[in-house]
Structures are given as C-alpha cells and as structure tokens.
Amino acid sequence: MLRDLVRAFVDKELIPLENAFGPRREIPPDVMRGLQAKTKEMGLWMLDVPEEYGGASLDLLSRCLIDEQVGRTALFHWHSHPLFGPALRPVLRYCNEEQKERFLWPVLRGEIRICFAQTEPDAGSDPASIRTRAVRDGEDFVINGAKRFITAAGESDYAQLMAATDPEKGSKGGITVFMVDLQSPGVTVTESWPNITGESLWEIALDNVRVPNANIIGELGQGFELGQKFLTEARIKSHGARSIGAAQRALDLMIEYSQQRVTFGQPLSDRQAIQFMIADSAMEIRMARLLTYECAWRSDRGEDIRDLSYMVKIQGTELVTRVADRAIQVHGGMGVSTELPLEHFYREARAVRINEGATEVLRWRLARNLMRSPRRS
Ligand SMILES: Cc1cc2nc3c(=O)[nH]c(=O)nc-3n(C[C@H](O)[C@H](O)[C@H](O)COP(=O)(O)OP(=O)(O)OC[C@H]3O[C@@H](n4cnc5c(N)ncnc54)[C@H](O)[C@@H]3O)c2cc1C
Helix, strand or coil: CHHHHHHHHHHHHHHHHCCCCCCCCCCCHHHHHHHHHHHHHCCCCCCCCCHHHCCCCCCHHHHHHHHHHHCCCCCCECCECCCCCCCCCHHHHHCCHHHHHHHHHHHHCCCCCEEEECCECCECCCHHHCCCEEEEECCEEEEEEEEEEEECHHHCCEEEEEEECCCCCCCCCCEEEEEEECCCCCEEEEECCCCCCCCCEEEEEEEEEEEEHHHEECCCCEHHHHHHHHHHHHHHHHHHHHHHHHHHHHHHHHHHHHHHCEECCEEHHHCHHHHHHHHHHHHHHHHHHHHHHHHHHHHHCCCCCHHHHHHHHHHHHHHHHHHHHHHHHHHHHHHHCCCCCHHHHHHHHHHHCCCCCCHHHHHHHHHHHHHHCCCCC
C-alpha cells in the first residue's frame, strides 16, 4: 500500500514537473512547499523521526520502498531532497537532552539545516586519516583544518564535523563529531568546482574556530563510529533504493521507446540486440531490489548489515549506471537530451559511485571482512 501510494504520487505530481524548470530542474521554493504540503497530508512526513517528535517513525524497509519510487523521477539529486520534511540523521540521534533543544528540535521545525562534513583534501576514502584537528582549551575545543566536497554546506547553519581529537588513535577513538556553527569566527565556506551532477558542493576552512565542549555529539572519540552509522544507512536507502527506482524508470522508458521506434522497417523491440539489453536490465534490477530489501529488513531486525550495505551500494550504483547507459543508447539522440530523465540518472549515477564509500573501497572492505569471517553464506 505504501509503495503504491508513493508511486501514484510520483506519477501524478512529480514526473509531470520534470521539464517545468529548465535543464537544471531547480524547483522553485513555493512549488516545493506545495509538494511538501501534499506529502504531509498523505502522512509521509519526517519519515525516520519517532512519533513522539511528530514523525512517521517508519522502519528502513518502508523508507526504502518510498525512496525507490522517488528515485524514478529526475527532479532531485540523489541524496538530498526535502520532499518528506527534515530527516533525523543518525548522528542527531545521539544528541543529549540539552542538545535536542538546540539542534534536534530546530532541525525538525525546519528552522536550521545541518550538513555532514567528513571529507578533506587529503582524506576521502580513508576518513581515519583526517587532519582537521580539535584541541581542548578550557570549556572549548579549538578546531583547525579544511573540509571538501560537502553537500549543502552553503545553505546550512551547522556542520556535523569530524575532527581528530586524538590523532594517534585514528578510527579507534581518535575522532569526534562536533556541531560547528558555520557563522563562527574563523569559518569560511566557499563553493567547490562545479561537478557533473549540477549540485553545488562546498569547502569549509576552519582557522582557530572555537567550539564549546557542549557541541560534541555522542562521546569524545565516538566520531568514527557515528559517521559510519550515518553512511551505512545512506548506502541502503539513498544509494540502493534510489538507484533501483531510477534504473526501473530507465528500463520502462527503454521498453516503451523500443516498441515505438521503427528503423529499417521494424520496431527496435524486434531486434535481439535491444531485447538483450531489456532482459539484462530487468534481471539486474530484480536482483538489486531483493538485496536492498533484505538488507533493510535485516537492519530493522537489529542485525549487523555493514557488509550487506556495501553490496547494496555497489550493486545499486553500478546497476543504474549500466541501465541508464543502455536506455540512452536505445533512445539514440533523444537519450542524451534533457527532455528525458535518462541523462540526469546517468550523471547522478556517475557521482554516487564515489561518495559515501567509493566502489573500490567498499569492495575491498567487503572482501577483507569475508576473509576474516568464519561464516560466509
Ligand atoms: C556528489 C558528492 C557529494 C559529496 N558529499 C559529501 C558530503 O556531504 N560530506 C562529505 O564529507 N563528503 C562528501 N563527498 C565526498 C566523498 O565522500 C569523497 O569524494 C569520497 O569519500 C572519495 O574520496 P576522494 O574524493 O578523496 O577520493 P580518494 O579517496 O582519493 O579515492 C580516489 C579513488 O581511489 C580509489 N581508492 C581509494 N583507496 C583505495 C584502495 N585502498 N584500494 C583501491 N582503490 C582505492 C577510490 O575508490 C576512488 O576511486 C561528496 C562527494 C561527491 C562526489
């Protein structure tokens, strides 16, 4: 029921808007507010937020079903759409009572925005080696360093920022999450180079920035663990589920177009070369979908799903790259036009194989864990 409800909403309200706002598909704020009013009315508001905070309290599997449907439209960038209101990112779950008042509630009321700042110029895939340093000074920490490629930093009030509090310890207790006010003296936020997705990414420079001890989220030294929690969930929902949705739409368009388009006197769909692309895409989507659902279901049962989440992210993002590529090929010149969503899926798919765990690194971690594990099935 949930899936059908969202599918109908996407078909009726979102897909028709895909070409309404130019090739960059920037949705005007009033249109977005209108869409949000509709999702709220449907009871799809603050999906991961517990009911006591006014949210829908949905489990990960349900959120995957929803994100899969949203993934079918080219209206949004992969991991940032405000359609269902503010999300309770895993790191925010670790706010203490006092921090809830300053960060959690304002986020849920839509008053402040918080970005996630881990990557640095010299530390991307290996966050344990971050160099941004936080040194205690009385009631404060003083932070120096630089962050790179941060989504939404330019529109955010705070950054959940990873800094080394004990560099010797690295990932084993040496990194802490600080809530850094981006208006603080010593913070400079500048836009990074434009990238393939069209979405802005940002650099954050920190020069002797004072952050009160009270802005540590979780425990001192717990930052690596909290960062991984955030990324694990994102890999399943944002990357796995959305990739499947985009791939499914690309396949649907591919089938439809191949049946209409006649070349050399016959529809494309009569050609075996095209049929193989359709068959392979359908099989691959089904496999990735089952894997994603299994992973979300196991996560909801409280199982350790780190390895499965690596598989989901690799499978999903490589799948959508392949299927979008095939669908573009079948559409010929139309395939690369902004009139269709395919070029958007293709560009986004290229980027999501890098962020939140690049493919090679996830494969390597998966293999390493498998070799260590006594149980492999
Ligand atoms: C669209 C987008 C949004 C982003 N948003 C954010 C954000 O909001 N917050 C944030 O903190 N970061 C963000 N990032 C940064 C992203 O997380 C990093 O780009 C990513 O972790 C890779 O780091 P890197 O770019 O330094 O590449 P590197 O770590 O230098 O890796 C380069 C290449 O080498 C490969 N590689 C690295 N190590 C190994 C190894 N051991 N074996 C084999 N291959 C290896 C990688 O797979 C990759 O292909 C974003 C990036 C993009 C593209």
